[in-house]
């Protein structure tokens with residue numbers, strides 16, 4: 001009987017986990033180990049590009065790649081992890097309940113926005129998933145059909161983290177393209193913190209502030225949202241901002257499946273994992289990508305919910321799960337290098353290196369780096385066996 005590795009999720013972490021596990025089983029000629037990915041769609045959705053226009057095109061097919069590397073794909077959405085019987089219950093493409101068994105499970109179901117702001121679920125847009133980002137794009141493109149008003153011309157972005165900043169700085173050009181260059185458009189970032197980019201280095205903050213000023217993106221600081229409704233946003237201090245387009249970027253949480261695994265989780269719901277990415281106290285279960293709280297080094301840094309980390313976490317976890325079944329030594333996950341590349345719309349971009357976020361490049365130069373990352377580096381490798389296996393090696397250079 002074949003031993004089974006089951007991977008839940010076909011995002012950055014799940015895809016690389018599958019390729020990396022396939023690489024190691026191929027190296028050891030272990031045709032008795034079966035690798036299966038279970039996900040709603042056989043495609044890699046490029047979430048870091050969801051603030052851009054033409055969002056429906058940001059998905060790369062995975063079946064050709066899985067085909068040449070010997071990875072099986074099951075279409076479905078997992079609903080229950082039954083670790084006692086080593087099986088996962090899921091709804092298949094026809095909506096029927098089915099079970100998939102495993103010897104080792106890799107949880108790679110990513111994260112999602114939790115619409116906790118009052119009224120957000122009904123009245124706010126988000127960029128979290130392809131469908132919701134496409135809904136926002138369709139709404140923006142249709143704004144020109146509405147009668148001229150302050151609310152029509154104003155977009156409120158809730159939350160000034162990376163996603164909020166990338167969306168907000170992209171918007172002035174997008175809105176002018178839709179509404180005309182003479183239209184007085186406003187983009188307002190509502191941020192709870194007292195400074196722009198308060199979680200980032202002083203250097204990076206300065207660049208974000210400069211770009212916002214030059215693009216005309218306004219920041220409302222020390223501002224907390226009380227409610228969102230069809231007329232706009234009301235803040236806790238009573239201020240009302242009329243807007244037909246409220247975009248929420250706050251409250252990202254790890255996939256709810258993490259709650260079914262009895263183990264320690266961080267405040268965002270990520271499972272604590274050891275250096276081999278095994279969930280603490282669960283010998284058959286590993287976690288990776290946005291569902292894993294993993295140390296990147298011995299200095300106290302941990303992986304962030306970024307695809308930069310998800311890609312490497314995926315390569316290590318696939319290797320380690322296969323190593324576990326083959327009976328060879330696993331590799332401790334290490335990812336010492338950390339970079340940030342933030343799109344700043346028509347202003348350009350900013351690129352930093354290290355956890356101290358030292359600014360290395362700005363404007364058009366950084367934009368070239370951003371485009372190289374988001375349009376090439378993070379896409380799946382070519383659907384060629386040797387190319388895919390070489391790229392899936394956890395020790396191959398990345399960033």
Ligand SMILES: Cc1cc2nc3c(=O)[nH]c(=O)nc-3n(C[C@H](O)[C@H](O)[C@H](O)COP(=O)(O)OP(=O)(O)OC[C@H]3O[C@@H](n4cnc5c(N)ncnc54)[C@H](O)[C@@H]3O)c2cc1C
Nearest residue numbers: 009010011012013047078109110289290305306307308310
């Ligand atoms: C708007 C936006 C901008 C971003 N910008 C950046 C950036 O500039 N740089 C950066 O590094 N990161 C960025 N990120 C974060 C990055 O996209 C995530 O960290 C990354 O996608 C995490 O990879 P993952 O594989 O863990 O999860 P995901 O990519 O979310 O993949 C999860 C997979 O699990 C599947 N799945 C979910 N639930 C189930 C289920 N119940 N059963 C089976 N399958 C399931 C999904 O369909 C998907 O295939 C951004 C994210 C967003 C939303």
